[in-house]
Amino acid sequence: MIRLNPKKNQTKTVTHTIFPPTDDYFSTLLSSKEFQNLLETDATTSIGMKNVAEYYKVDHIWNAFVKGTISENPAGEYFMLLKIVKIFSPNDNLWISFVEGLHRHAGILISLTCSKFDYEDNNLTHDSLKNVHFKHAGVPHFKECKLSPISVLNSIIKKEYDAPMLKNLMQVQVLYPKNKTVNIASAMKNLREMSQWISTNKKISAEPTISTRISEDLSQILTLSRASDRNSLRPKFNKETIVYQTDMDLKSFEKKCTAEGEKCAAGFPNMLTSEEYSNYIKDPFNMEITRALLLKKSPQETYTGHRAGGRHLPPYGISFKSLTEDVGVFDGKMRKIDVRHFNAYIIVPRIVYTLSAKLKKEPLHNLLGKTDEVQLIKFITRYGYATRGQPFCKLHCAYEKYTNNINSVNFVNNCDDWHRIIPVTVFLVMLFNACLMYQPNEPDNGKNLLITALQGFDYGISFTDETFMNTLSKYFGLIKLFVI
């Protein structure tokens, strides 16, 4: 047994036995009328307290305490009865622990004993719970109230105040070992595992859909720059260039990489191999890391005028000029990156982690910095988005190297399962950038039609994550595309 209220280093434990005297003890007990009556007793009423005292064989002590008087403080009497049972009862053999509903268990204990029950002491001290504890616990819309918890509890017990969670019967599934041959250490470990899975499943089912999560991520990115700057300034990317990828097999590519180094062979921008960007792709949701990247790598100069003393932060608005004359002279192979690329470098990591967490059904923080996700982000930013010469729908051969996918996939719409993240991310980035064009009247707090559309995806219809991923990753009329 461990403390219900935990300490960081919980070293002291108390040992209790588990197995009853006979294998059928629990089944007989649970089906006995006497025990069922006890379970359904409201132990805060005077009759209920009497029944409890009798069941636990402490009625002689209890009678000496109450002396037949009617108390104005039934909550105090209830607590006294609890103490008498715990101290003197020869019949207090049964103990319970919640496999599911740990907080509810603690909540019931605290409510009925009116105890503050903090991390320092594990004591249940009657009437130590005060309104200020609710304030410090961040109870939503808290307002100081003249009533105290103990006065509320007494009113509940006297039925002057409605509180269904303390007055209604609750249905509980009870587990007990089948017989004494059960290996209890391994059985308890299994219970903890099951408890974890149930909790994870509940969280996943209660979580927002992919479209909602991505719309939240993009909304946060949109706040990095002001709408007025986005639609008036055109940043200069002087040193950052890309080389358009051509069709190549993996062997030739690897040979080229060995000879020249991957960055040189592939020709992706310096920024993507910088230390700041490496840190960013390991935790793109951390605003400190994001700021550190942008303060170092976002451009200072613009074609339309300087911003005094600062950097010009993404996401950037897109204009005809930013895609044409701002990329410099194009020799058919190498050119400067444009605003679409920089926007992509910022939003791709967030989208990849969000999609991966959903597809793997794992908490997002468990995936941050993991090889699978980091490699995929590298692939999409280096080879996936807006770096491709013809044929446009074909994946770069580096895909196999970065994702360790044993199934050779040639076209972007053939990615399956977890690898659908590639086409979905590229498509979302394309849509995001498209929605940053031609917005001279964008309000100051920012507006992007993709975000609005994603927020409305699951209104009124059941739009599962699978449907979202398939819709955005497959092009079923590919043959027609090539015929045209």
Add this chain to the structure above:
Amino acid sequence: MKVATITSSIKKQYDESFEKNTVRIHPTIIPFLTSMNLSHSVKQCKNIKWNKNDIEKIGQIQLRPLMAPVNHNSLDNNKTLNIVHTMLGNFCHGSKDKISHMEDMGNDTQMFIGYNDKVCFVIKLFNA
């Protein structure tokens, strides 16, 4: 042939180890069924005899709830106090226009029971 995953093998062991039964419990009984330790001022001895003068001394004894390590989670103090506030009828909720937590329970509670043969009657109060 069906693949035996970690999940299915643990579920199988779980089914083999435990009997399951559904009961209805009044919340006010839960504290009596919770295992509790008594504060250190109480010393154990073999032969307890109830003394009427001990009534006042009972007030000084503190109860310390315990649990078996059957839940993956650990208690979050703030979350628990939020639940307590709801159980007590959201009495500090300050705005009629804003939503509050629902004052009702779901039916997804599961508890493990055990039998303790070392019950508290071997304790004597304030053994001087």
